[in-house]
Amino acid sequence: MAKVPVQFTLNGSEKAEFIDSGTTLLHALRDKIGDTSPKGGCHQGTCGACSVIIDGELRLSCLTLAETCNGAAITTTSGLSEGGVLHPLQHAFLDTFATQCGFCTPGMIMAAKVLLNHTPNPSRDDVVEALSGNVCRCTGYEPIIQAVLRAARANSQNAA
């Protein structure tokens, strides 16, 4: 099968790859580019572990063809920290012990990031709604919800 070129921005840096047509963004990110922060859970769009942010929107990278991402700006969890300093969401997840086995964590953080971008002061219901597409098999949802609420509070204190 002929390779197709794809070019996008990943966490602020330009990426250009030749990929097989039909390659998912998840596969391209993990196996071509080497960013393993999006996780392959169900590969059918039900678990949310592969979530990434494409042009500001939460997307499932396992259901997104890489060749449709030409020119896009893609953010993954590995791009959140700056100069070795963790993003407030990452800090909040650490502080509230919101990761157990950790497999769902990157997807949860992506979903939470998009929520906080749109809704800086979310209610608990907002958080639950935003995370409802992400499965945690350790069933550790409560600390995850607490982490997102804590990150929102930290953000609003910084802004004030």
Add this chain to the structure above:
Amino acid sequence: MAIRRGRGVAAINYPTGMNLGGDPTQALVHSTPTGNFMVTLSSVDLGQGMKQIMAQICAETIGVPTDRVVVDTADTDTGPHCMGTFASRGTHRAGNAVIQAAKEARQVMLEVAAEELEVNASDLETDGQGNILVKGAPQKSISIFDVALSAHFKRGRSISGRGMFLIPRSYPEKETGAMKPSTCYAHACTVAEVEVDDETGEVTVLTVKNVFEIGRALNPKMVEQQLVGGSWMGISHALYETTEPYYPNRDHGGTDFNQYLMPGPGDLAETEIIVLERPSADGPYGAKGPGEMCANPQIPALANAVFDAVGVRIDTLPITPERILRALRAQAAN
């Protein structure tokens, strides 16, 4: 037709580990040239936090900070023998093996330090911060870093230890059939409140209050995580999860994760966790196995709560709306 409320209670005892042909786990501990310690195991961290707990246990025993310990959970081709990570046995079995290995390594470390300081090894103690001091004369000390360098480059000693923990096989007594399937039990009790819609059979879990007795909580925050998540997993087993809803008939089973019911963040009931610590006699620093038992008591508690609400006993899991409606119909027919 109405929404009916019910409350159920259940208590469980849960054995730590298993007892088939004996239950062994082995651990090896050695120091690097810079005085960090390596724990080598074949026990796997499945995400339950084994590496963290083994690092804590090794650090506590040797007398160094936890971040000076690296845990390699290798594999069964290369690591020391372990039966595996299951039956809530990891902390208990591997932890005891790590204590034994770390004690032996600590002894060598103190012997080398004694030679460097020209004192008896029995007169030395550790400060937990990476130094070895003479008891009663703390100004006379040496860092574990320097002890390791000395052992490796000057004295030709390997600061290392071997640990083996074995729960031997217990055979039943011929007369009575009595046996000792486990040496260490964790305990739990759950009270659950539900609403059952007797028209649709739908169960809504209102509250789940749990008490867990787990020996000593070696890492209280990680224990809390396990218990909170496990409590919900128990509810999930009771009400949702199955691959074969009409077992032994295989029909209508889910074929992928799309069709496998699992709780999401919106399905959380009000959950309360209380931890009781009664250190076990044979556990590492008093620990028991809190792993699997924390997802057990919710299941009978919910079955009892459903009975309290609508008067039917569901004895097949999961307790689906269909099973409740069929039982209600059978009850009405009688």
